[in-house]
Amino acid sequence: MKAGDMIQVTITGISHQGYGIGRCDNIVVFVPGAMLGETVEALVVEYKKKMATAQLQRLIAPSPERIDARCPQSSQCGGCELQHCSYAYQLQAKQKIVADAMQRLGRITTPVEPVIGMQTPWRYRNKGIFHADYSDGAVRLGFYEQGSHTFVPAADCQLFSEAMNGLVAHLEELIQNSGRAYYIHKVMIRESAYNGDMMVVFVTQEAAWRLPELAEQLIAYPGVVSVYHNINSNLKIMLGRQFRLLAGQETIEDTIGDFHFQISPQSFFQINNQQAHVLYEKVLEYAQLTGQEQVADIYCGIGTISLYLAQQAKAVIGIESIGQAVQDAKENARRNQDERCTFVAAKAEDWLPKWAKQGNQLDVAVIDPPRKGCETPVLDALITSGAKRIVYVSCNPSTLARDAKYLCQYGYEVNAVQPVDLFCQSWHVETVVLMSRKEK
Numbered sequence: 001m002k003a004g005d006m007i008q009v010t011i012t013g014i015s016h017q018g019y020g021i022g023r024c025d026n027i028v029v030f031v032p033g034a035m036l037g038e039t040v041e042a043l044v045v046e047y048k049k050k051m052a053t054a055q056l057q058r059l060i061a062p063s064p065e066r067i068d069a070r071c072p073q074s075s076q077c078g079g080c081e082l083q084h085c086s087y088a089y090q091l092q093a094k095q096k097i098v099a100d101a102m103q104r105l106g107r108i109t110t111p112v113e114p115v116i117g118m119q120t121p122w123r124y125r126n127k128g129i130f131h132a133d134y135s136d137g138a139v140r141l142g143f144y145e146q147g148s149h150t151f152v153p154a155a156d157c158q159l160f161s162e163a164m165n166g167l168v169a170h171l172e173e174l175i176q177n178s179g180r181a182y183y184i185h186k187v188m189i190r191e192s193a194y195n196g197d198m199m200v201v202f203v204t205q206e207a208a209w210r211l212p213e214l215a216e217q218l219i220a221y222p223g224v225v226s227v228y229h230n231i232n233s234n235l236k237i238m239l240g241r242q243f244r245l246l247a248g249q250e251t252i253e254d255t256i257g258d259f260h261f262q263i264s265p266q267s268f269f270q271i272n273n274q275q276a277h278v279l280y281e282k283v284l285e286y287a288q289l290t291g292q293e294q295v296a297d298i299y300c301g302i303g304t305i306s307l308y309l310a311q312q313a314k315a316v317i318g319i320e321s322i323g324q325a326v327q328d329a330k331e332n333a334r335r336n337q338d339e340r341c342t343f344v345a346a347k348a349e350d351w352l353p354k355w356a357k358q359g360n361q362l363d364v365a366v367i368d369p370p371r372k373g374c375e376t377p378v379l380d381a382l383i384t385s386g387a388k389r390i391v392y393v394s395c396n397p398s399t400l401a402r403d404a405k406y407l408c409q410y411g412y413e414v415n416a417v418q419p420v421d422l423f424c425q426s427w428h429v430e431t432v433v434l435m436s437r438k439e440k
């Protein structure tokens with residue numbers, strides 16, 4: 001097999017990025033866009049180490065679950081890889097992705113529950129980062145194609161509210177009319193699902209003197225309550241460290257379930273409010289609290305999970321590395337009148353081992369790390385702390401499986417694996433895992 005070959009392949013598996021996997025001449029072939037059970041004609045674009053990637057050319061036997069995508073750009077845009085699949089198929093595919101990772105990388109055979117999906121899996125995103133494109137003469141905001149820097153305009157993105165899309169169109173016009181605003185590199189927008197308030201962050205690569213003027217105009221737009229400037233010269237990351245308020249208020253307010261949260265621009269907040277509630281309820285259920293437990297919420301962000309847990313715990317300690325997120329968490333505990341929560345601004349891998357070494361004991365730990373998973377010292381400290389249960393929340397099945405395997409080697413077992421669909425139309429999936437210490 002070589003690049004340029006046209007092949008026929010039947011899809012029998014699905015990769016962690018949602019690509020169809022088949023075999024041809026005993027070679028594993030990845031076909032983006034091809035669905036389980038389909039036979040397709042595909043053009044080999046890359047072949048190395050007995051693995052090939054091929055571009056879907058023609059459906060020979062299409063899946064009955066194949067549907068027309070809502071968005072005309074979905075086959076190019078890197079945001080929605082699964083719009084051409086029925087929602088039932090999307091949920092089954094994600095269940096399989098999680099089960100494959102747990103078995104293959106974690107050697108864990110605990111059955112994976114069916115993915116909890118959304119009633120209406122559209123217009124759920126409360127945050128977007130839009131790249132600015134100036135190549136067309138007119139300013140456009142949008143996204144990149146998957147794995148490249150080819151620009152795709154946002155247009156009427158089906159993952160955002162109509163109000164958010166309206167603001168994107170307004171911003172394009174505003175930036176265009178402001179003359180020399182081409183230094184704007186990206187724009188981040190957050191929209192509160194609670195009251196519709198919107199926060200806008202202009203991202204530039206260097207200092208930009210026209211932005212305060214632009215912010216003054218923007219704050220007059222209905223719904224916009226906060227405008228920030230972020231300088232980021234490192235193209236490998238989305239946002240720089242420094243945020244400067246240009247107009248309006250410092251934070252926006254949002255809710256998950258009955259809890260109210262203030263959110264700063266640099267703080268993490270789940271992008272799907274409705275499903276975050278489902279996720280956090282599951283965390284609480286798995287934690288099995290009676291009101292007597294000392295609980296840790298590691299990688300706690302603005303204290304969302306901490307507040308859910310505190311309803312039924314003796315005390316919750318939240319650990320989070322971003323100082324501003326910890327400030328938000330403290331304010332959120334105060335707002336929700338919860339005195340059982342305390343928060344620490346530190347890296348989990350620095351703080352937790354010291355804390356455990358001092359003899360502090362935990363009854364239950366919730367961990368919700370970024371995509372790269374936990375550093376080993378965090379897992380070791382959890383083992384030392386004596387936690388009876390660990391509830392692991394993860395947005396990356398691969399690192400989840402790796403970390404769960406490690407904990408299983410040191411006395412824990414996996415009791416339940418529950419994926420929740422927070423990222424409908426894309427291949428991303430969130431998973432909650434209940435682990436408990438095996439009786440000796």
Ligand code: SAH
Nearest residue numbers: 268299300301304320321347348368369370
């Ligand atoms: N549990 C929260 C946030 C989860 S996202 C929620 O559901 O909203 C992961 C969080 O871990 C982010 O807030 C990120 O800032 C934080 N984080 C990343 N690396 C960390 C580290 N080494 N130590 C502590 N927190 C970290």
